[in-house]
Amino acid sequence: MAVATKKMVAMARSPSLCRWRRKLSTRCTLRVLVPRREALTGLTEKAGCAEFISQRIELLLCLSAQMGEQWFKSCLPDEYYEKFIAEGIYPDGRSISAFRPLFFKLGAWGGVGSALVKLGGASVSCTVEASLALIHDGPFVFCEIDACASVTQAQVNDVADLLNKVFTNESLSFRSALLVKGIDKEVVMTWELTLRVQILNSDGSILDAVFCAVSAALFDVRLPSVTLKHAKDDESPLRQEEISIHEETTSLALESFPIAFTFHVFKSNNKDY
Structure with missing residues (x-):
């Protein structure tokens, strides 16, 4: 699990993330409130920089590896898979040239x-x-x-x-x-x-x-x-x-057997995978 740095802690205290979190009175646990996709898109356009998403993604993964990754995958699927595919792997750790077991x-x-x-x-x-x-x-x-x-x-x-x-x-x-x-x-x-x-x-x-x-x-x-x-x-x-x-x-003497192959073309801003 990633360790939060001072920079990430400072980001967690920034005003732009205040409405995304709250403290539970019983356990005092920091919980990230998931914004709607429309709200996130509007904030991104208003910020006018690509670092907005990457910084929030990094913070979410540091705060809660399991919850942050699931939010990332559900709300930003293209960015989620691109982070892995750019490194030549799938989210489950397989190489992009490997088959499922x-x-x-x-x-x-x-x-x-x-x-x-x-x-x-x-x-x-x-x-x-x-x-x-x-x-x-x-x-x-x-x-x-x-x-x-x-x-x-x-x-x-x-x-x-x-x-x-x-x-x-x-x-x-x-x-x-x-x-x-x-x-x-x-x-x-x-x-x-x-x-x-x-x-x-x-x-x-x-x-x-x-x-x-x-x-x-x-x-x-x-x-x-x-x-x-x-x-x-x-x-x-x-x-x-x-x-x-x-x-x-x-x-059964068949000359050939049916075999399925599934292909998916993943498009990113940099190149096609």
Whole structure:
């Protein structure tokens, strides 16, 4: 924690900061009163110098590291992040070229495949369930998303829309990968996958965490082998009792897996990061 200098103490006693603070009669603790953004902007223009903000920021951080930093981040986000990025780091101490720490566990949530992923402060689980169907022209992968209260419905819709776009992309070759192997070619069957995604914690990049969980769960998928007892010349509809599902399983042979990359261009008065 920073140590207040005589200059900072003198600044704390300046008239311009008197209305920002007060003494609590019970504990005699100095508390900084947070001004509105509009008020701060007006004071800045009136002062006519860039040192106004930097001096107050320095003072706030010295008076209370936790409260001052949160005020700085909420009211002056551009200045807050620029102080770190200019030094080549993020507020959590990572280098600007480093990724958030990633942890995952496979096969922990049932289904034919599942994964639990923690990316920074975001936690997401994905369970894959499979069902058999005759070949058709519709989609083969369906997504269901459930989220904690801190995630808005708009965020959920954005994630669902992007997942649907990815899984309808022919470059992932899902149609060929989901065809049931080892049965008569006259009766073409396919697997349909339902991805049940749960956003457990949203303190981080939700989209990146969701795609990591989905990719890990697909990598964990094991589909059982299937045999049919349906005659080639039998034109009657296929019945459930004619389908046998065995314990032997095979992995999902995908040529590629979806991966998310998030980029942000930070503009400052000096340069773009």
